[in-house]
Amino acid sequence: MTTTDMPRKVDADSVRAVSKKRNGGSATGGLRRAIAPTTLLWVLAGLYGIPVLWFVLSSFKPAGDLFSLPLTVFPENPTVSGYKAAWASANFAQYFINTTLVCLIATILTVGVSCCTGYALAKYDNKWLKAFFLCILATTMLPAEVMLAPLFLVVRDLGFYNSLTGIILPALLTATGCFMFRQFFLTVPDELIEAARIDGAKELSIFLRIMVPLSRPIALTLAILSFQWRWNDYIWPLLMLNDPDKFTVQIGIQSLVGAQNINWSVLLGGSVISMIPLIVVFLVFQRYVMNADINAGLKD
Amino acid sequence: MTKRASDVSVSPPRSRSKYTLAPLVLIAANVVLFALFFVWPAVIGLVYSFTDYTGIGSFQFVGLDNYQKLLGDSTFYDAMTRTLLYTVLFVPLNFVLSLLIANVLVSKHAKGASVARIFFFIPWLLSPIIVGVLWRWLFGENFGLVNYLIEKVGGSAVPWQSNADLSLIVVVVAASWAWTGFSMLLFIAAIKNVPTSYYEAASLDGAGPWRQFISITLPSIAPTSFIVILLNTIHAMKEYAVFASLNSGGPGTSNNLLVQYIYQTGFKAGQIGYASAASFVLMLILMGVAVIQMMVNRRVENR
Numbered sequence: 001m002t003t004t005d006m007p008r009k010v011d012a013d014s015v016r017a018v019s020k021k022r023n024g025g026s027a028t029g030g031l032r033r034a035i036a037p038t039t040l041l042w043v044l045a046g047l048y049g050i051p052v053l054w055f056v057l058s059s060f061k062p063a064g065d066l067f068s069l070p071l072t073v074f075p076e077n078p079t080v081s082g083y084k085a086a087w088a089s090a091n092f093a094q095y096f097i098n099t100t101l102v103c104l105i106a107t108i109l110t111v112g113v114s115c116c117t118g119y120a121l122a123k124y125d126n127k128w129l130k131a132f133f134l135c136i137l138a139t140t141m142l143p144a145e146v147m148l149a150p151l152f153l154v155v156r157d158l159g160f161y162n163s164l165t166g167i168i169l170p171a172l173l174t175a176t177g178c179f180m181f182r183q184f185f186l187t188v189p190d191e192l193i194e195a196a197r198i199d200g201a202k203e204l205s206i207f208l209r210i211m212v213p214l215s216r217p218i219a220l221t222l223a224i225l226s227f228q229w230r231w232n233d234y235i236w237p238l239l240m241l242n243d244p245d246k247f248t249v250q251i252g253i254q255s256l257v258g259a260q261n262i263n264w265s266v267l268l269g270g271s272v273i274s275m276i277p278l279i280v281v282f283l284v285f286q287r288y289v290m291n292a293d294i295n296a297g298l299k300d
Numbered sequence: 301m302t303k304r305a306s307d308v309s310v311s312p313p314r315s316r317s318k319y320t321l322a323p324l325v326l327i328a329a330n331v332v333l334f335a336l337f338f339v340w341p342a343v344i345g346l347v348y349s350f351t352d353y354t355g356i357g358s359f360q361f362v363g364l365d366n367y368q369k370l371l372g373d374s375t376f377y378d379a380m381t382r383t384l385l386y387t388v389l390f391v392p393l394n395f396v397l398s399l400l401i402a403n404v405l406v407s408k409h410a411k412g413a414s415v416a417r418i419f420f421f422i423p424w425l426l427s428p429i430i431v432g433v434l435w436r437w438l439f440g441e442n443f444g445l446v447n448y449l450i451e452k453v454g455g456s457a458v459p460w461q462s463n464a465d466l467s468l469i470v471v472v473v474a475a476s477w478a479w480t481g482f483s484m485l486l487f488i489a490a491i492k493n494v495p496t497s498y499y500e501a502a503s504l505d506g507a508g509p510w511r512q513f514i515s516i517t518l519p520s521i522a523p524t525s526f527i528v529i530l531l532n533t534i535h536a537m538k539e540y541a542v543f544a545s546l547n548s549g550g551p552g553t554s555n556n557l558l559v560q561y562i563y564q565t566g567f568k569a570g571q572i573g574y575a576s577a578a579s580f581v582l583m584l585i586l587m588g589v590a591v592i593q594m595m596v597n598r599r600v601e602n603r
Contacts, residue, residue: 037410044401045419048477052422054445055434067443113333116326124323132327132334139338141590145538145559146583149566149575150345151337153355158336173333203322232427234541235559239567250429250541257433257545264437271433278425283418290417290485 059083059272063265082269089266092273094245095252098164099231100277102248106168107226111219113172118181119211123193140175144236152239166240167248171230177222184218185211221288224281231278249274349576359573366577375553376578379561386468386557387536394476394483394532395525401480402487403513424481432545435474464554467547471555475542479535483528490524491517526597533589537582558582 054073058066059082061075086092121133144151151170160166188211196206212219234250241247247255253274256267282289349366353359370376401420405413423431439446439460447457460466498516507515518525540559543549549556556564558578566575 034409034411037404037407038412041404041407041410041413041416044404045416048423048480049419051434051438051477052426055437058437069448071445071448113329117330120323120326124319126320126323129323129327132331135334135338136330139334141534141586142338142342142583143534143538144337145540146579146586147341147345148559148562149572149579150341150348152567153344153348153572154337154341169333170337173330173337178330203319204325207322207326228425232429234427234429234544235563239563250427253433254429254541254545257429257436258548264443267433268437271430275426275430279422282421282425286418290421 055268056272059268061265063263066264066268080269082265083273084269086266086270086273089270091244091247092249092252092270095247095249096273098246099248099250102164102167102237103227103230105164106171106230107223109168109172110174110177110226111223114174114177114222115181115212115215115219116207117178118183119185119207119215121178121182122185122188123190136173136175136178139173144170148235148239155240161240162242162246163240164246167230167233167237170236171233174226174229177226180218180222181215184215188214217288220285224285224289227281228278345576345579348573349580351573352571353573353576354570355572362573366574367581369574370577370581375556376561378553379556379558380581382468382555383537383539383557386472386539387533389469389472390475390536390539391529391532393472394479395528397476398480398483398528399487399525402484402491403517405484406488406491420484421481423478426478428475428478428539428541429545431474431478432471432542432547435470435477436546439470461547462551464551467551468555471542471546474546475536475539478542479532483532486524486528487521490521494520522600523597526593526600530590530593533593534586537586537589 057074060078060080062077062079062081065076117136121129155161155166155170158166160169192210193206196210201209232250233248234254237248238251238254241251253267253270256263256270348359350361350363351359352362352365404410405417405420407413410416426434438444441447441457441459441461444460447460451457458466460470494517498520499512502512502516538559539557540563543555543557543560547555549560559582562575562578562582565571565578
């Protein structure tokens with residue numbers, strides 16, 4: 001941001017503001033107006049960014065330097081030994097594979113069932129569907145955490161204890177996903193379906209051939225959300241899994257925290273590694289989440 | 301073919317009730333999931349809450365004993381009051397922070413909003429476990445950056461971990477920090493939907509930004525505010541993972557919340573029946589919260 005650039009930019013902006021939005025005043029008024037909100041914005045952004053920044057910078061310090069005073073912002077001898085130790089210790093690679101597997105399978109299935117349900121709720125009209133819609137609403141009020149013990153018994157009795165299936169199946173029905181698809185399909189004109197019907201298309205092939213391809217942006221948004229939910233799940237996998245070979249990343253990290261003497265070097269490295277996949281996914285698909293009208297789904 | 305076509309044109313476009321098989325096929329998977337993982341646990345949970353079931357073997361019905369025992373159980377009371385206190389602190393803090401940030405981000409005058417947005421958004425991506433670890437690192441009593449800075453400016457180390465109330469406050473701040481991205485997204489969508497003509501009219505009448513916020517923005521986004529409060533309340537009532545990694549529900553057991561209590565009685569102590577009773581109390585609270593909020597929401601909308 002150079003000083004010569006600044007006034008011109010603001011100028012253009014305030015002109016736009018005058019013509020389009022709230023009345024802007026003169027160019028200097030626009031500049032003065034920009035100072036307060038911009039400062040506030042970046043102070044807040046700084047406050048939100050510092051914890052993560054400090055954490056990530058610390059993870060590059062060698063184990064011996066972590067607690068040596070005075071604390072330095074930037075590591076003096078940057079190293080990735082913490083990362084190496086974390087990756088080598090306690091099956092971390094295995095945890096990663098398990099978690100990735102759970103995330104991918106659960107995400108594909110979640111998107112699939114939500115798409116079907118959302119379409120049915122939006123485009124068909126009978127009293128059973130309305131009743132089921134209310135049932136789905138009820139699940140938002142009663143998350144799995146509330147029914148931990150009975151849900152555990154059910155999954156155990158179904159024979160899924162200590163298996164990744166036991167983590168995936170109970171997570172597939174999500175009200176958010178169904179609402180997002182329902183809300184999207186409500187905006188698709190009925191005439192499209194009527195036209196296909198007149199052409200003799202069967203109901204399910206209308207859905208598969210016309211509607212599913214149309215809903216790709218919503219599917220992608222839900223896929224990202226679902227991936228995040230499953231990646232970050234903690235208490236349910238903790239209950240379900242008994243065998244260290246099947247642990248997920250979050251359980252692995254919590255077991256480092258739960259140790260009598262926390263090995264911060266390993267913990268910092270492991271934590272940062274576990275953050276990477278999600279952050280990459282989000283930065284790549286940012287616009288699908290940022291612009292998604294998640295609100296629309298939850299509002300109805 | 302022609303008959304079918306005329307059929308469609310005669311029937312009013314809204315009547316879609318003649319299709320029953322297709323929608324049933326479409327919702328079948330979710331109906332099965334709903335029955336297996338929602339109805340079934342809810343029913344057996346209710347049944348077990350009247351028994352002394354331990355998870356294996358036989359059990360006996362004990363009537364309302366579990367609930368009576370809960371009423372006299374001081375650990376349960378502590379967990380409950382701590383959960384309510386946490387919720388009462390978390391929900392308003394998160395609400396204010398995310399509404400403030402959403403407004404600043406939407407403001408036409410703030411520069412660099414699209415980049416700054418990522419800063420508010422990244423904490424939301426982190427898992428609750430990582431959030432806990434991260435703030436534990438920041439607020440460690442002997443090694444944390446915060447205490448180091450406090451000592452640097454001449455203060456004395458603050459017992460962030462060994463004082464129960466301070467420890468709770470750290471969790472509240474950490475959770476609000478992490479959850480801002482989500483509430484913020486909802487607020488941004490709502491604020492963008494407010495017609496700009498309202499603001500134009502208001503500024504012609506000489507209303508300042510604060511006045512515009514109070515008189516236009518807040519009432520216009522009221523439905524979203526209710527949803528944010530409702531979702532955040534549910535979210536806060538079931539919080540567990542942040543506590544687990546930030547302070548392990550400590551110091552001691554002072555910050556054990558309801559979910560942790562249920563987890564410990566049900567799975568560590570094997571009292572499934574008793575834990576189910578506790579679950580049902582939590583469920584009743586959540587339902588109560590939802591009903592109250594919907595009533596308030598309806599009243600406000602009808603006004």
